[in-house]
Amino acid sequence: MNSLLIVDDDLEVLGLLKKFFVQHGYSVEVATDGASLWAAIERQVPDLIILDVMLPGDSGLILCQQLRIRHALPIIMLTAMGELSDRVVGLELGADDYLTKPFDARELLARVRAVLRRVDERRPVLQERPRPLIDFADWHLDVTRRELRSPDNVMIPLSAGEFDLLLVFVEHPQRILTREQLLDLARGHSHEAFDRSIDVQVSRLRRKLESDTKRPAMIRTVRNGGYLFTPSVTRR
Known part of the structure; x- marks a missing residue:
């Protein structure tokens, strides 16, 4: 049974969503602000967090x-803000998906299933790989632990989306990949994703990997083509 943590300061919404997801076979914890979110995670780390943007105290974006x-x-953001720029901010800060209020609970359920499916689909693949440690340009990616370490052996935190995208790049090095290919390979399928979401994820990866994000060397943009991961890759 997958576990969810739903964070929203609207008690009526919390009650309805908790009842809905319990009816669909999920274990659900709820929180109304940052303090109760951290307390819930301390009790049990959920499989996925549904996080509202507008919260008292620290906003959902800060959290x-x-x-x-x-x-x-994995994090799915709920937002009443419909502007593309607002949604992009959420993706840039680490959200794996978003949904604009008002929404149908069935659509949120579909988003939850899609995100969890992407995570679950990785697990059997990781267990089958005899060499889950990947090296590129003095960086080290532990596929089993989903950890990235810098050349100085510093752990670099990655969101689920960032990890999946980086894994696609290291599995297809020195090859031009279109945005559509990256979406298909990283997410498994399209679910109202737009090309800009890939650009956002690439931008976030560059900030973590590149010494000069204005002149990226590892993840290059190919005009009218997509992206090219330039380092050679070895497994061990």
Whole structure:
């Protein structure tokens, strides 16, 4: 049974969503702000967090950023803000998906299933790989632990989306991949994803991998083509 943590300061929404997801076979914890979110995680780390943007105290965007530093948990943001720029901010801060209010609970259920499926689909692949440690340009990616270490052996936190995208790049090195190919390979399928979401994920990866993000050397943009991961890759 997958476990969810739903964070929203609207008690009526919390009650309805908890009842809905329990009816669909999920274990559900709820929180109304940052303090109760961290307390819930201390009791049990969930499989996925549904996080509202508008919260008292620390906003959902701030909490999303803090979660990305501490955990590699999938996060779906709920927002009443419909502008593309607002949604992009959430993705840049580490959200794996978003849904704009008002929404149908069935659509949220579909998003939850899609995100969890992407995580689950990776697990059997990781168990089958005899050499789950990947090296590139003095960086080290532990596929089993989903950990990235810098050349100085510093752990670099990655969101689930960032990890999946980096894994696609290291599995297809020195090959031009279109945005559509990256979406298909990283997410398994399209679920109202737009090309800009890949650009956001690439931008976030560059900030963590590149010494000069204005002149990226590892993840190059190919005009009218997509992206090219330039380092050679070895497994051990």
